[in-house]
Amino acid sequence: MIAQLGMYDRPGTTEANDHFYSMFRKALGRGPQALDRTTPLWDGWRSPDLLLSQTCGLPYREELHEITHLIGAPDYRNPGCPPGYYNSVIVVRADAKGQRLEDFHGQRLAYNEPESQSGWGAITTYAAARDVRFGEHIGTGAHVNSARAVHDGRADVACIDVLSWRLMRRYDAYTENLREIGRTEPTPATPYLTGRQNDPEEIAAALETAIAQMGAETADILSIYGLSRVPHDAYMTLPVPPKP
Structure with missing residues (x-):
């Protein structure tokens, strides 16, 4: 199984991401021991062994919606944006x-x-x-x-x-x-995904538990305050831009 949280994993957030994932794994009752920081993100997103990852809205609507389950998007409490959205x-x-x-x-x-x-x-x-x-x-x-x-x-x-x-x-x-x-x-924020072999509702429930239990310090470091069930259509209705 592959678990990644690479979108905002950087010096300053690494330990918080590790703690968030450990709470998710505990709530789910299974999963890799640690986050995968070596597999390229596209390889992880396309893997049939994907348990949890986070992507951008554009890869989701271009390709990943066909091979993964959408879980939802974090509520980052972004000013001027509804929950689950960003700009x-x-x-x-x-x-x-x-x-x-x-x-x-x-x-x-x-x-x-x-x-x-x-x-x-x-x-x-x-x-x-x-x-x-x-x-x-x-x-x-x-x-x-x-x-x-x-x-x-x-x-x-x-x-x-x-x-x-x-x-x-x-x-x-x-x-x-x-x-x-x-x-x-504002557009739908960076969504969580899981592989097609997994139950998206089970993954969502584990994420919600992890967010609720990971503590205020971790939440503030990651700016994650909830899980918003942004629907598939909200991503798919946005235009695909021309390439540079």
Whole structure:
């Protein structure tokens, strides 16, 4: 069996994720002894042995809805978002002259991956609504790399999911040299998945128990305060953006 919580697993959250998973495993009564941090996420998501993982909304609607069960999405208590939803923060360097995305027309966008709702899908929708086009698209592989690219002057704009941004602001000092110029519309947050061989209701119940019992300190570190049963259709009705 494979259990992963890799979406927000980073220095500062590792121990909290381990504790959260241990509470889930205890509630479920089975599962790997520890989280898998070596299997690539796409391999884990596609594995017939998947017990628990978390993905982004775009991979779910492009492919994973066909081979996994949707469990639900965490309630991150994101400002301006319903439970189980999130959005993205558009960031630029603190000394940049523009105050809104329209001021960065023709400039360089850093994005994490083309399969990311928060880093690519959200900004394409937001920019199109404002008739903004970027002069260059720079793939970085991770939200933290996109923020660093803007900080270092290799890009001018990045779009980072609100929870990743919250963690960066907490743990990464260089973000003091970045500032926010906008937020995208809320969309369903990063969902929990399980393999088709598992009972999704059983997995959901174990997650709800783990969230209730993991303690306030772990909840605050991970910003997880509940499990929202966001429906399948809420993910599937969003557009699939064109590739960079």
